[in-house]
Amino acid sequence: xxxxPLPDRGPDKIHLSDVGLLLIRxxxxxxFSYYQLGSQLSQAIEFIWDGREWDLVLQLxxxxxxxxxxxxxxxxxxxxxxxxxxxxxxxTRINAFLLTVLSGFILLTPVILSATLNPQATTLxxxxxxxLACGGGGRLSLDYALATRRERRRMHx
Numbered sequence: 001x002x003x004x005p006l007p008d009r010g011p012d013k014i015h016l017s018d019v020g021l022l023l024i025r026x027x028x029x030x031x032f033s034y035y036q037l038g039s040q041l042s043q044a045i046e047f048i049w050d051g052r053e054w055d056l057v058l059q060l061x062x063x064x065x066x067x068x069x070x071x072x073x074x075x076x077x078x079x080x081x082x083x084x085x086x087x088x089x090x091x092t093r094i095n096a097f098l099l100t101v102l103s104g105f106i107l108l109t110p111v112i113l114s115a116t117l118n119p120q121a122t123t124l125x126x127x128x129x130x131x132l133a134c135g136g137g138g139r140l141s142l143d144y145a146l147a148t149r150r151e152r153r154r155m156h157x
Contacts, residue, residue, distance in 0.1 A: 014139055014140065015139075018138050018139040018140050019140065021135075021137070021138035021139075021140070022138065022140040022141075024128070024131075024132075025086060025087070025089065025092070025132060025137060025138070025141070026087060028124075028125060028128040028129070029083050029086050029087045030087075032083065032125055033083055035114060035116050035117070036113045036114045036116070036117050037076070037079055037080065037083065037113075039114055040056060040076050040079075040113055040114070041076060041080060043055070043056070044056075044072070044073050044076045044077075047072075047073065048073060054072060055112075056072045056076075056111070056113070057069050057072045059111050059112065060072055060111065063109060063111070075102065078098060078102065079099070079102060081095075082095040082096075082098040082099045082102075083095075083099065086099065086129075086132060086137070088141075088142055089137035089138075089140070089141025089142045089143055089144070090141070090142040090143060091143065092132060092136050092137030092141055092143050093132070093133050093134075093136050093137075096129045096130070096131075096132035096133035097129075097133040099125075099129040099133075100126060100129040100130045100133050103122055103125045103126040103129055104126055106122055107119060107122045107123065107126060
């Protein structure tokens with residue numbers, strides 16, 4: 001039996017499941033940003049501008065990572081940009097994949113981002129971000145809005 005595409009019914013209305021997916025997208029980002037990333041971001045700024053000691057750089061240096069002074073700020077910058085991307089829903093799958101990889105790195109390498117981040121919480125974040133990497137941001141995201149806009153333009157041409 002050949003593949004039969006679904007008929008185009010136009011843009012679907014937003015359902016309750018879309019609101020749930022939006023909350024699933026926003027909650028882990030907000031919690032991770034507040035509890036884990038906030039202190040590291042302020043320490044990264046102090047490390048870059050004031051040259052202060054940063055515990056994350058010392059941890060990465062103790063583990064034998066090359067150029068820990070460059071790796072730590074880059075990792076925190078990637079975390080920040082990817083979390084913002086997931087929050088607004090732009091390039092959600094790519095950003096969620098980056099967050100999955102970084103969360104897996106934190107889980108497998110005993111690096112302490114904050115006192116509240118234990119392996120169970122890291123595994124939970126890993127699951128959230130992996131799910132978003134597989135499923136995308138849903139209808140309440142910029143990805144969907146831009147794709148819908150592009151489809152409308154193609155139909156009018």
